[in-house]
Amino acid sequence: MTKEEQIAKKILQYTGGKENIRKLAHCMTRVRLELKNEEKADIVALRQIEGVMGVVDDGTLQIIVGPGTVNKVADAISRSTGIKIGEETAEPDELTFEERAALKKANIKSKNQTPFKNFLRKIGNIFIPLIPGLVASGIINGAANFAKNVGVDDKTTWMQILLLVGSCIFTYLAVLVGWNTAKEFNGTPVLGAIAGMLLFNPGLAEIHIYGDALIPGRGGLFGVIFAAWLMTIVEKQIRKIMPNSIDIIFTPLITVLIVSILSLYAIQPVAGVVADGITTGIKAILDVGGVIAGAILAGFFLPLVMLGLHQGLTPIHLELIHATGSTPLLPVLAMAGAGQVGAAIAIFVKTKNKKLRSIIKGGLPAGFLGIGEPLLYGVTLPLGRPFVTACLGAAVGGAFQAFMKTAASAIGVSGLSLTPLIVDNKYFYYLIGIVIAYACGFIFTYLFGYKEEMSENIK
Template sequence: MSDPSATGHAATAHDLLALVGGERNVTSVTNCISRLRIGVADRALVHEQEIRDHPKVLGVVEDDTFQIVLGPAAVAKVAEEFARAVESERGAGAAGGAAEGAAPAGGAGGAGGDAEALAAKGEAIRAANKRRNATPFKLMLRRIANIFVPLIPALIACGILAGVTGVFANLGWLGPVLPALDAIAKGFMSLIMVFVGMNAAKEFGGTPVLGGAVAAIIPFAGVADVQAFGVELEPGQGGVLGALGAAVLCAYVERWTRRWVPDTLDILVTPTVAVLVSGLVTVYGLMFVAGEVSAAIGVAANWLLGYAGAPAGLILGGLFLPLVMLGLHQALIPIHTTLIGVDGFTVLLPVLAMAGAGQVGAALALYLRLKHNEGIRTTIRSALPAGLLGVGEPLIYGVTLPLGRPFLTACAGGAVGGGFLGLANQLGVSAGSTAIGPSGWALFPLVQGSQGIGAAVAVYGLGLVVGYVAGFLLTYFFGLSRDAAAELNAAESMAPDDSSEDAPAAAPGPEGDPAQARTA
């Protein structure tokens, strides 16, 4: 029997393909935890409002790619079907073109002119969006995301396995199997610098395997025999920051070398020079410098939550939802990875996870207050499981952001939860995560702290409760005005097109326009 859900994902993919302008308008297809990221050639061909209105779409974000928020349960399968549909239509188009032979490409008269004018208009819009998004800061964040986001599935899997292995070890279970589980869990992390190097080299225009080769110097045991700045190096010194710098340098050296090396010698000279030069700089400079920077980041994070715990947690927990909404949270991935390498866990991730707890509480409050708006309540029911597991985008784009004020009260609830965790850290009971990626309930297997797993799990669990309660109370009493609640309850459903007129003070979306409400 065929899987009905697979048919549904295929239908969604074909719908979206048509709405983004067809296969000829698609230049790339990728996905992250909850977003389908589509590169489009002509932005004018994208029917954005119809995409927003699609029942399976939770929201739209435009950056260097056109991003459609589908939620974690569907995005990977829709992305697979979308890519398959693109390839299928391209194959059919190629076959059709061959059969038509010398048939004219465009109709007579104004049809061709109209198509050219539309393409020119789309290219102008695309160029304007590219200029607007091409600030140095946004370009840096985009490159960081391209380097680290592909690693998140492995980070999650190995982190969870490491947490489960630790629990089994403490309980004395599965003794003969524990070494194998430990190897599976830690193998990736021991070589993560290589993967970072490969992705970084690719992102900066170099050969991925050369970036990986240079980054592999850092975890190599033989560097212990090398002295730099008067001290012996340690394997792994510099961590992912060193690997990142080494691979970027290798990409630049490779590109520079290729300019003057004859084609007949390129395969021999270019990779050798790139690896040798960047490798020497890595061994005699980058490893030491990056190691000092990594240690400083660890000291700074521990000091921040150790001495300014409650205020720091309040700020971090309150600001994280806007960072997720704008995609800026990707800039924190190297910091988390560095803290894991220095301390064994990142104390920042559980604090930031409180933002999701505040949003879950806010959604529950809206569910109770809007008893007669079945559209919003249906969206909350479908998005809440993902929110409990730490994926907040369905609730952001489907519930709180379109309504405006509930997004702010959700942020405030996250701030209260973050302040609680920061205070606990200040009192000497830290809760960290041994891997990055999940939050919410999914973070429990990864929790570790200075006082052991038990204390860290208790503190993190209490923080979630505080975030839930704070988000619920703040949203229930302050998230909607009396008039707005009455208006929303009076409507059987709130159409997406009416959100900017009927919803109270809609918060600006990622592109600065009022967010469209998504209630179905």
């Protein structure tokens, strides 16, 4: 049995077995489980599993095992349970409707969820399956543009291929987002995909509504998400009254017609105003707030990561890229991981705890490449004060990035991996910002953030 299979076996053991799993998914570092009865999960025992770096129990049970490992652990759970990754299982037959309702109510109450957290979680669930493709395409696109900037002829076949591959997912991103939105809200995915196809269709430019030609992509992904969500609502309502014999024909037909008309006459104009407001607002915050805004944004980003809500910002990055060609927010927020790397190095230098040093040694490579969860859940968060000093280091780096007005042409992981995506040849400034965050995270943690007795929290 491999190490990953052992982790998977213990995760199942401490979450109530395969019968208790409703849904299995994963992102770059976390196995995500939706449980039928969350009271059966032994969070303390899960945290003690060798190879588990942390657990977030917030609606969806998130078990952090690190990049690379997460794919193998999720696959092992899938093979063991027969549950396909990303698909839900049915409720157990032995539970009555009232019992299921009571159980769901108890779970929600116990988690102290808020509408805002639920909203961010839903948005995150839409984009998390797309992240590997966004990362790969973004890096390819960034590397190709970097080569172009240093003089490589973009008319050569290989450059054309790289630029084409790098742009593929962004060309059809609206379709993928629409599909995932409908799936997340328990609708028919292809109807959500149609919403994405419609709102980004070049043919919209030939249609005039309210006296003006429509603009393909107006409203960005916010419009797509809302239209795809509306598809699920309309579909469910129509299905309630549609005879079974004609449901497969007329339910999707009527749904698409109704939502398409609403999308062009109402959703796209409103979403356009919202998207413009968000992009203008973010740019204004960074332009007017400058270094202070950069420090606040970077300093408070790690708590979002801690709660697993950071993916909810993905559509904002993508809308900034869609509207302006780049996102100035991403380099600022990337400093959160850099501050944490500096804090971890300081702890590594000071501590004599062998297990703590081993965890840091294993997490630093991923941290340098912008994947911070191993260090967050394995080191800074359990120790307490280093989490704060890491945030302070991030704030200084974020202030520098805001001052230099660095921006990224695509989204991906942060850290050093983000460098090829930096626009306007500001690669050097971005790297200086990372070094500043490393250094400040190190200094704050070395001087104020860590005492050896804290290592007793690492078990």
